[in-house]
Amino acid sequence: MSSTTGTEAVAAEEPHPEIVGLLQQMGAAPLPPFWSLSPEGARQFTEGLFPTADDPEPVAEVMDLEVTEEGIPVRVYVPEGQGPYPTLVYLHGGGWVIGDLDTYDATCRALANAADRMVVSVDYRLAPEHPFPVPLEDCYAAAEWVFDAAETMQVDTDNVAIGGDSAGGNLATAVALMARDRDGPEFARQVLVYPVTDYDFDTPSYEENADGYLLTRADMEWFWDHYLRDEVDGSHPYASPLRARDLSGLPPATVVTCGFDPLRDEGATYADRLADAGVDVNHVHYADAIHGIVQMLVEPMALTRARDLIDDVSDDLGTPI
Template identity: 60%
Template structure:
C-alpha cells in the first residue's frame, strides 16, 4: 500500500466528496442502482469502438439470462471471455461495465460475453452463481454460433464478478466442466469476513467502504451460514487444487485487497499457476476508469489482461 492514492485518484475522490455522493449503504436498493448507473454509464460518444455489439437472451435455470456480446474485427474463431460485472451482486449491469468489456475485447482480440445475471436481494445467493455457471456452459455449447475457440475460454469479472468467476471455476472442477483455460479475478470479493488489515485501513474514504461491503453481503446472503459456503466465499474452500490458471488483480486502497492477495497465495500453494498484479496507488473500481478519468493504470491493467488472453 502506497502512502497515499495516485494524484488522479485523489482528485476523483475529492470530486466525489465535493458532490456529496452518498455511500451505497445509506441508500435503498433502487437508489444504489440509480447511483451506479449515474456514475458508471459512459456517454455514447466516449464509448470504445468494437466491431459489433449484440444483445441476446440465453436459457437459464430460472428463465432467460440476458447477455451482451462484444466482437472484435477479423476472422475467428476468437478466444472467448465470459464476463461477470461487479456491484456486490446487488447493483450494476452490462451497461455500467460496458467500457471495460469493450476495451478487453480489443486488447485480447477476443469475444466478450457480458452476463446480466439475476441480482439480490430479489434473487439472493446462489441465484447469481447459478446464472453465471449456466451462461458459461451455454457459451461452451455454442462455439459455432459465437465463432469462438472454447479451448481458450476465460471467466473474468471485477469485484462481485471476480467472486463469481472464482466460483464458476470451482463449480466447473466439481461438475466436470466446462473446461476453463483461465480465471481472471479483478479485485475480487473472496470471503464473507471483515477481519483483514485492508478492511481497517481502507474502511472509508476510498469509494468502496466497509459499510458498503457489509450492505452488499447482507443483501446477497439470506443467512450468515451461507457465508461459509465456498460458493459464496471461495477462500473457505478446503481444496483449491486442479483449478485453472489464475490472474488476480488487487488495489492498494481497497477493502478487498488482502482477501484477494490471500486467495492468490492459496491458489499458488495448491499448485495453481497464479499471476498477481498489484496496483498500490489505485482504488476499487479503477479497471473501468478508461474515459473520465482516463487512468494510465487502467489502460495498463486492460492491456495486461489482453496479453494474457492472446497467449492462451
C-alpha cells in the same frame, strides 16, 4: 506487468495523483454511501455515477441476446478478424446488488480490443430479489451456453476464460470451482479483478481502507447482507472461495489487487492459496490504486491505472496455454 506475492500487496504512501484528484472531486460533492440507500436507489445512483461515452470505443460487432432457459441477457462484443474467437465470459461487479450490461459497456469494449477476443458480458439476476446462489447459477448457466453455442457463436472452446471484478470476481472464482466440481466447462484462465473471496471483515486492508476510497467497509457489509440468505451461506465455498478446502485443479489465474481497497488482503490471500495448490498464478498489484478502477475509462473519470489494468489483464489472456 508486475508480479508479486500476497505479503507484498500493500498500499503506497498515497494514491496515484489522478486518483487523488478524482477523490477530491467526489469529496467536493459528497456522494451518498451505498449502505444508506435501498437496492433500487443504489441501482439508480450507480447509473449516473460512471459517465457514458458519447462515442463508445468501436468493436467489430455488438449483439444483445437472451440465453439459457432462464432468458439471461448477455451482450457479446466481437473483435475484428475471423472466428473461432478466443472468448472471455465477463461477470460484472456491484456487490451482487447493482451493475448491468450498460455500466460495464466501456470495460468490455476495451477488453475485447486489447485482448483481441470475444467478450460475453452476463447480466445475471441481482440480490436481494435473487440471493445466493441464484446469481451464481445464472453465471454458470451462461458460461455453459458459451460452450454449447460454440459453433453458432464461433467460440474457440480451447481458449475460453472466465472473469470478473469485485462481486463479479467472486462469481468467477465460484464458477471455476463449480466447473471443476461438476466436471463442467474447462476454462483456459480465470481473471479475478479485486475479487471478493471471503465473508469476513477482519483484515488489515478492511481496517486501513474502511472509509475514504470509494468502497467502504459499511458498503461491503450492506452488499453481503443482501446477497446471503443467512450467515450460514457465508461459509459456503461458492460464496467464500477462500474457505474452499481444495483449490487444486483450477485454471491458471490472473488476480488483480489494489492498495487502497478493503478487498486487497483477501484477494492477495486467494492468489497465495491458488499458488500453494499448484495453480499457475500471476498476481498483479497496483499499490496506488482504489477499488473500481476497471470501470474508470471514460472522461472525466478516465484513469491511467484503468488502462494499465486492461492492458495487464489482456497480456495474460494472450499468454499461450
